[in-house]
Amino acid sequence: MKLLFICLLCISGFSTAIAAPEIELTESEQAYIIENPVINVGVMPDFTPFSYYIENTLVGFEHDLLALVSERTGLKFELKIDKWTTIYNSFKNKEIDMISSISYKKFREPFTVFTSAYYEIPIMIFVRDDFGDYLGIKSLYGKKVGVLKDVFYVKEIEKIKGIEIVYxxxxxxxxxxxxFGKVDALIQNLTNINYLIKKNVYKNLKLASELVLPNTKNEDLRFGVQPDKVLL
Known part of the structure; x- marks a missing residue:
């Protein structure tokens, strides 16, 4: 039994500009869509350029991708829009069928079936201009470092001694x-923080380095599906 959503992601080519081959669904896949016409999916409101607002309209790469899947299958997606921690916990608690922007980690396997990655982004360390020279992770010892709650690499950062993590x-x-100096550095993907710096015209931030951890190199964005909905 093939994974329907992975299949759709692969053949779509992630572009509406080029016509993709016809999608031939199995009888079980067709039956699933008939029985489950609406799939609720958790998305973020502030994850540029994948899911974000422009003049009160939610747009982004993930929404284009979901629209393409909907067009080709007849599935309808009902969005649960909230901050990452909220949609992540809703997904873990089986309150929603699917989640976007989730990265693979082994500890998530018991409650997630992952699609292949549709995008990979470098994880970066940003600091203020007055931080001084950044000479590797040891430069963060004794510093306050801001991270997003429940981000997939947070467990690895928590193992680094000498860093005060602010969630x-x-x-x-x-x-x-x-x-404004409430933390000394932040760790987050490149595209999202660059967007916020440009949007708010922040002039005192700089990119210190790419973060490479023993088990993490990039933020790999995927859709996650409930294990009891593996056909999806």
């Missing part, structure tokens, strides 16, 4: 607190 619910607050 945040959203990216805006995380970035703003670095600007």
């Amino acid at each position: 945040y619910d959203n990216y805006e607050e995380l970035t703003k607190d670095l600007v």
Whole structure:
């Protein structure tokens, strides 16, 4: 039995500009869609350029991708829009069928069936201009470092001794607190923080280094599906 959603992601080519081959669904897949016409999926409101607002309209790469899947299958997606921690815990508690922007980690396997990655982003360390020279992870010893709650690499960061971790619910607050000195550094993906820096015209932040951990190199974005909905 093939995984329907992975199959759709692969053949779509992630582009509406080029016509993809016809999708031939198995009888069981067709039956699943008839029995489950609406799939609720957790998405974030502030994850640029994948899921974010422009003039009160939610847009982004993930929404284009979901629209393409909907067009080709007849599935309808009902969005649960909230901060990462909320949709992540809703997914863990089986309150929603699917979640976007989730990265693979082995500890998530018991409650997640992962699609293949549709995007990979470098994870970066940002600091203020007055931080001084960044000479590796040891430069963060004794410092306050801001991270998003429940981000997939947080368990690895928590193992680094000498760093005071400050947890945040959203990216805006995380970035703003670095600007105004409430934390000394932040760790987050490149695209999202770059967007916030440009949007808010922050002038005192700089990119210190890429973060490479023993078991993490990039943020690999995937859709996650409930294990009891593996056909999805």
